Amino acid sequence: MADEKKQVEQITSMSEDFAQWYTDIVSKAELMDYSSVKGCMIIKPAGYAIWELIQKQLDAMFKETGVENVYMPMFIPESLLEKEKDHVEGFAPEVAWVTYGGLEPLEERLCVRPTSETLFCDFYKNIIQSYRDLPKVYNQWCSVVRWEKTTRPFLRSREFLWQEGHTAHATAEEAQERTEQMLNLYADFCEQVLAIPVVRGRKTDKEKFAGAEATYTIEALMHDGKALQSGTSHNFGDGFAKAFGIQYTDKENKLQYVHQTSWGMTTRLIGAIIMVHGDDSGLKLPPRVAPVQAVIVPIMQNKEGVLEKAAELKDRLVKAGIRVKVDDTDKRPGFKFSEQEMRGFPVRIECGPKDIEAGTCVVVRRDTHEKLTVAIDAIETEIPRILDDIQKNMLETARAHRDSHTYDATEYGEFCETINNKPGFVRAMWCGDRACEDKIKEDTGATSRCMPFAQEKLSDKCICCGKPAKALVYWGRAY
RNA sequence: CGAGGUGUGGCUCAGUUUGGUAGAGCGCUACGUUCGGGACGUAGAGGCCGCGUGUUCGAAUCACGUCACCUCGACCA
Numbered sequence: 015m016a017d018e019k020k021q022v023e024q025i026t027s028m029s030e031d032f033a034q035w036y037t038d039i040v041s042k043a044e045l046m047d048y049s050s051v052k053g054c055m056i057i058k059p060a061g062y063a064i065w066e067l068i069q070k071q072l073d074a075m076f077k078e079t080g081v082e083n084v085y086m087p088m089f090i091p092e093s094l095l096e097k098e099k100d101h102v103e104g105f106a107p108e109v110a111w112v113t114y115g116g117l118e119p120l121e122e123r124l125c126v127r128p129t130s131e132t133l134f135c136d137f138y139k140n141i142i143q144s145y146r147d148l149p150k151v152y153n154q155w156c157s158v159v160r161w162e163k164t165t166r167p168f169l170r171s172r173e174f175l176w177q178e179g180h181t182a183h184a185t186a187e188e189a190q191e192r193t194e195q196m197l198n199l200y201a202d203f204c205e206q207v208l209a210i211p212v213v214r215g216r217k218t219d220k221e222k223f224a225g226a227e228a229t230y231t232i233e234a235l236m237h238d239g240k241a242l243q244s245g246t247s248h249n250f251g252d253g254f255a256k257a258f259g260i261q262y263t264d265k266e267n268k269l270q271y272v273h274q275t276s277w278g279m280t281t282r283l284i285g286a287i288i289m290v291h292g293d294d295s296g297l298k299l300p301p302r303v304a305p306v307q308a309v310i311v312p313i314m315q316n317k318e319g320v321l322e323k324a325a326e327l328k329d330r331l332v333k334a335g336i337r338v339k340v341d342d343t344d345k346r347p348g349f350k351f352s353e354q355e356m357r358g359f360p361v362r363i364e365c366g367p368k369d370i371e372a373g374t375c376v377v378v379r380r381d382t383h384e385k386l387t388v389a390i391d392a393i394e395t396e397i398p399r400i401l402d403d404i405q406k407n408m409l410e411t412a413r414a415h416r417d418s419h420t421y422d423a424t425e426y427g428e429f430c431e432t433i434n435n436k437p438g439f440v441r442a443m444w445c446g447d448r449a450c451e452d453k454i455k456e457d458t459g460a461t462s463r464c465m466p467f468a469q470e471k472l473s474d475k476c477i478c479c480g481k482p483a484k485a486l487v488y489w490g491r492a493y
Numbered sequence: 494c495g496a497g498g499u500g501u502g503g504c505u506c507a508g509u510u511u512g513g514u515a516g517a518g519c520g521c522u523a524c525g526u527u528c529g530g531g532a533c534g535u536a537g538a539g540g541c542c543g544c545g546u547g548u549u550c551g552a553a554u555c556a557c558g559u560c561a562c563c564u565c566g567a568c569c570a
Binding site: 033034037048050052104105107108129158160162163164169170174176242243244245246278279280281282283311312313314315316317344345346347348349350351352353364366368369376459493 | 494527528529530531532561562563564565566567568569570
């Protein structure tokens with residue numbers, strides 16, 4: 015009880031105020047700090063290390079599918095940004111402009127990239143001539159700037175880190191294939207690496223990317239029942255190619271337009287990890303993206319042999335491929351336990367004189383708080399096994415939460431009732447009209463999250479207007 | 494951009510109503526005792542009270558202006 019009180023002082027309980035809980039975690043787990051520019055955050059070592067693990071694993075998956083990395087400039091001349099009409103209209107309200115070079119006003123102002131479609135198009139126009147030059151499957155890791163009005167750490171900042179893939183293909187079929195391939199890759203990454211289950215599907219026209227023919231998305235459900243768009247993949251068809259004049263000569267010596275795609279994931283994923291897995295003790299990291307997978311807490315560390323044993327354990331775990339650290343600061347053990355939980359390290363290994371004598375150590379799981387006694391001799395095999403189990407368990411727990419917060423509705427009254435009172439996804443049929451989406455937004459505040467690939471028929475009629483239904487849609491409130 | 498809130502040592506805040514020259518707790522530093530769920534003692538360091546102008550003998554406190562940040566909405570990864 016006394017322990018609980020101390021925790022409450024430090025971190026707001028999730029059920030009491032989810033937004034404050036989130037803010038507490040990002041700062042107490044030392045993931046970020048606010049900077050002197052509104053909406054621009056300092057990503058601290060604990061947060062950046064997570065991003066590095068995301069990058070490393072996602073990048074490896076990209077490369078297995080033939081992706082090559084490049085780097086494009088961060089500035090876009092205004093004339094270039096304006097070439098595709100829908101695109102510029104979509105982004106104009108939130109771009110930052112550079113108007114001076116040193117003391118001289120620039121002849122043409124430059125926008126700080128909010129996304130790089132136009133730069134890639136301008137580049138592809140020059141390097142693609144023949145069908146032999148296709149496909150181009152390029153990606154870049156960089157930051158982009160969008161002058162958001164409301165900002166939240168990791169979820170919506172004015173500058174954020176991401177990867178953006180941009181491809182050019184000979185045929186529409188090939189572009190569509192790549193679009194779906196990347197979306198599926200994103201979904202697998204979220205599930206296997208981040209332990210976040212997602213719904214894969216297509217965005218409605220209202221929600222699709224500026225300039226895209228079709229936008230596909232993966233949607234995750236946060237602990238508070240709100241949805242988070244966690245990755246997108248767009249098929250541009252030949253719209254950008256026509257606006258930028260990206261043409262190649264095919265085998266029959268005919269001039270053709272290329273078909274393009276783009277796809278991205280961002281540091282927002284760190285926000286998703288926090289809001290899907292975290293609890294009132296703090297952050298909870300899936301082992302595969304935990305910068306520290308095991309922290310060793312020596313007990314009575316000034317007793318002879320304790321620190322030496324901790325160092326030995328560390329060496330052995332490092333050799334077994336575990337990311338491990340020894341906490342030999344002069345804090346008391348209880349403090350270190352709480353800190354491990356706040357920072358989300360998947361396991362804690364306690365080792366003191368009693369353990370050393372018995373040839374064991376105490377292993378505590380972050381996901382279940384379970385305490386296990388493990389023989390020191392078995393540490394190299396046991397810790398990886400436990401980490402594996404934690405990774406699986408976290409995915410299952412998140413999936414169970416998502417499934418138990420997904421509802422079906424077949425009548426409008428029931429639909430509104432559910433959206434308003436039960437946080438989560440509501441599945442309902444839709445006629446395909448923008449007007450119904452707008453009305454639902456108006457009535458409930460919910461938006462269409464996606465039309466899932468796994469279509470089902472809950473009824474024949476649109477939930478809103480009663481006209482014949484065209485698709486099953488996941489609805490929800492979103493971040 | 495609309496609504497609300499907040500600016501005082503690193504952090505959380507008191508002090509502002511009734512102007513008199515800045516406080517507490519936590520954290521930090523040193524030494525000692527401690528160590529299996531957030532330790533304690535002693536001694537220290539640290540603040541042009543967000544910024545500007547005005548009123549006044551005197552401003553953290555009053556007036557006017559300005560800036561920044563947070564939360565919730567509308568828009569977005």
